[in-house]
Amino acid sequence: MLAQSEQQQSRQPLYEEVAGRISFLIKQGTLRPGDRVPSIRKLSKQMQVSINTVKEAYSQLEDRRLLEARPQSGYYVRARLPELPTEPVLDRPTLSPAEVSMDNIYQLVMRDLLDPKLLQLGIAVPNPELLPIEKLNRMLTRETRRFALQSVSYDLPPGNLRLRQQVAQRLLLSGCTLSPEQIVTTSGCVEAVVLALQVLCKPGDVVAIESPVYFNFLQLIEDLGLKALEIPASPRGGISLEALEFALDRNRGEVKACIVITNFNNPLGSLMSDENKLKLVQLLERHKVPLIEDDIYGDLSFSDKRPSVAKSFDKTGNVLLCSSISKTLAPGYRVGWIAAGRYQEKIERSKMLANVATPTPTQLAIAEFLANGGYEHHLRSIRRVYTRQTAQMADAIGRCFPAGTRVSQPQGGFLLWVEMPEPIDSLKLYEQSKQVGITIAPGQLFSVEGKYRNCVRLNAAFWDPCVEAAIETLGRLAKSQLQIS
Amino acid sequence: MLAQSEQQQSRQPLYEEVAGRISFLIKQGTLRPGDRVPSIRKLSKQMQVSINTVKEAYSQLEDRRLLEARPQSGYYVRARLPELPTEPVLDRPTLSPAEVSMDNIYQLVMRDLLDPKLLQLGIAVPNPELLPIEKLNRMLTRETRRFALQSVSYDLPPGNLRLRQQVAQRLLLSGCTLSPEQIVTTSGCVEAVVLALQVLCKPGDVVAIESPVYFNFLQLIEDLGLKALEIPASPRGGISLEALEFALDRNRGEVKACIVITNFNNPLGSLMSDENKLKLVQLLERHKVPLIEDDIYGDLSFSDKRPSVAKSFDKTGNVLLCSSISKTLAPGYRVGWIAAGRYQEKIERSKMLANVATPTPTQLAIAEFLANGGYEHHLRSIRRVYTRQTAQMADAIGRCFPAGTRVSQPQGGFLLWVEMPEPIDSLKLYEQSKQVGITIAPGQLFSVEGKYRNCVRLNAAFWDPCVEAAIETLGRLAKSQLQIS
Secondary structure, three states, rough: OOOOOHHHHHHOEEEHHHHHHHHHHHOOOOOOOOOOOOOHHHHHHHHHOOOHHHHHHHHHHHHHHOOEEEEOEEEEEOOOEEEOOOOOOOOOOOOEEEEOOOOHHHHHHHHHHOOOOOEEOOOOOOOHHHOOOOOOOOOOOOHHHHHHHHHOOOOOOOOOHHHHHHHHHHHHHHOOOOOOHHEEEOOHHHHHHHHHHHOOOOOEEEEEEEOOOOOHHHHHHHHHOOOOEEEEOOOOOOOOEHHHHHHHHHHHEEEEEEEEEEEEOOHHHHHHHHHHHHHHHHHHOOOOEEEEEOOOOOOOOOOOOOOOOOOOOOOOEEEEEEEEOOOOHHHHHHOOOEHHHHHHHHHHHHHHHHHHOOOOHHHHHHHHHHHHOEEEHHHHHHHHHHHHHHHHHHHHHHHHOOOOOOOOOEEEEOOOEEEEEOOOOHHHHHHHHOOOOOEEEEHHOOOOOOOOEEEEEEEOOOOHHHHHHHHHHHHHHHHHHHOOO | OHHHHHHHHHHHOOHHHHHHHHHHHHHOOOOOOEEEEEOOOHHHHHHOOOOHHHHHHHHHHHHHHEEEOOOOOOOEOOOOOOOHHHOOOOOOOOOOOOOHHHHHHHHHHHHHHHOOOOEEOOOOOOOOOOOOOHHHHHHHHHHHHOHHHHHOOEEEEEEEEHHHHHHHHHHHHHOOOOOHHHHHOOHHHHHHHHHHHHHOOOOOOEEEOOOOOOHHHHHHHHHHHOEEEEEEOOOOOOEEEEHHHHHHHHHOOOOOEEEOOEEOOOOOOOOOOOOHHHHHHHHHHHHOOOOEEEEOOOOOOOOOOOOOHHHHHHOOOOOEEEEEOOOOOOOHHHHEEEEOOOHHHHHHHHHHHHOOOHHHHHHHHHHHHHHHOOHHHHHHHHHHHHHHHHHHHHHHHHOOOOOOOOOOOOOOOOOOEEOOOOOOHHHHOOOOOOOOOEEOOHHHHHOOOOOOOOOEEEEEEOOOOHHHHHHHHHHHHHHHHHHOO
């Protein structure tokens, strides 16, 4: 379409012309957030311009945050919202350990999360329709028949060997070379983190955590009589290493563990770069503080690239890597693991004391699924859905929430972190929305210091007209708070 | 055979004559420990004496501890050994709380318990050949198909409703009237006890336990930073209520929980009477000390009578009853429960923090087994085997161990507590027997105060020529220690 002469006439570089067309299609709504734009080759043919021109145009659109590149997958339209700041807000970091006591909010919210009558946008569960239920149950049947005697017997820590072999193999994709002997199976990822905290800390000790932080960690810290040291984190790159270093220096010797969700963080969706993972590992090693790394969302990248884990940079056994299949295969199977580095032996003992062993039948089934179930294929298909739905929900938030609302742009997982204008109280929004049958995770849950009053975490694993209407309702309720205040 | 005239000639009462014959058959070895003797009706016919005469004879043999009556089942030959004293030995009770630190022995033993090359007489596992493997796995298949979506989803605390309904129904047999809402499912009985300790105690608190005590409890107490207060217990009736009362008075306000295995205790095999269960509940209620009752062996009575639980006497919610199907159906399924009384809500929260939920598939299968699997029929058959084998092993110990050895005479379960002559060191015996491929549970594991040096716990769930030979070997090794010393 565009001829060389036209470009010269318009005095606009050709790539800008191309970028302008795509940008127009986005603004007009023809291309919607989450949509894939034509491939470079295809657009070059369509618009009769060189491949390099299209590349230049897409690169410009990336810089303007209208498109995003996903390795080996192509370019996609980004959500139209103003994004959250890419750096953590350091306006009031206390960087002092705090006793945790937030039982009331937690109890309140947990009770509602159990209520099947409410639309659950607050709990971080995967969409069960995307789980390979039949295949899993078939494997459960086959494997318990194949290993009949074993299936009813204790598979004492470190746990089922075949499962540990499969986990060790998959960990190669995250950059780790571990043997099955370096892994302990657990009843899910939370149990792995609990065992790590129990082995590393005694009451009164300080644990460094990200802020905002997955609220279960706060409850665990409270229950174990520990103190939380909140380190600011950004929705783009995760925990602030500068703040962590400062805090470790200031609380020298007191910090006994540091918990970080390195990939597609809950709640922020952040992804740490390899460079920062390496720095994190080195920093903690230098301060003799073990790292509890939670990688439960690591398999849910929106691109085809499986991110590395911090554990892959661990040379001294200082990193305890925790994960599970609860977000990808079957939360109800409760199968997880921990690669505990130099704490392997203590974790095995601690696991045995906690509940003797992880149940055998579900371990057998998951081992078989990882070996012969087409796990990679399954991941590709659910990642596509979560990519699309996360963009769709972010888009709906942009349309329905009060002006000034900002939302995270995760590169994996299925969670969105929404920052509303300051006057809005998310605990009040939680109460209001519960009245109309919707639950959300109010920001206050994610900090001991009363931060994130105007934030909520939403689950984008579900997307249908019902959920879309719920987002509209939430937006209306949030706006009504602004009108009153 | 015996005519009235003969009796008059011998001037011996007729019933003594009958008792003498049976006693002769036992001493001669025709009737062996665990054998059932002829029924009263049958013997009365055979010997042509009245029913009352046989009754009188059997009653005399019972008093002489040669026979034992099992309700609705008949009379059985008892083990020939000198029994352990029926009252606890109170020679050196300290009745002061002690810090627990016995990691070394525990680590040592636990590692060996994992070794499949060793004959395991030390670990308290049921015989897998007696487990209904095929039926369980069939139910696992059927139920996960029937509740497909549910099977992969979280069944958040309090856990699977159908399982809780079944447990509540079965608890009627133990004298408890509880609703499913008063039960939380767990990953086995140990987890139930852990959750109870976590909810009831904070570091530094004192826990009253039986002595000797199931060693995992000691490890748990150590791990949670608690102190253990050992209360003497007898192999017949269990914990000494007098000693417990004295200790509670002396440590007023410091004791925050009391753990008791009321039925077919591990390791002693003791069975508390209903009267003592009631007294125990009242005593602890008076002192405001919650009772953690472990009833894991309760379904394994050698008689047809299912004993009550202390929980059945609980009027205030002060008893937390813990149990599981690990000794009767499938240890590897890791399905247990806790009826937590007034601590129900806290236990639910604590369970969620520990590992979110108990795995769903195994809960579904066990619920179905309890509902339609013929659990009572299954129990009858395994109880018969354990009754016989426990007597057989006790008999073999009597034949092979050094003179002066005494052994418990449990009325249920499958464990034997063996007290050897004083000079014998069971940790040394443990080391010696490991050299020849046998592991035992040395007495030192069962106390923080270094007691039970000359005791071992043995598992009678397995009985075959191999195990019989192992008992001979153990006896020889024990005797060799006496010769050296």
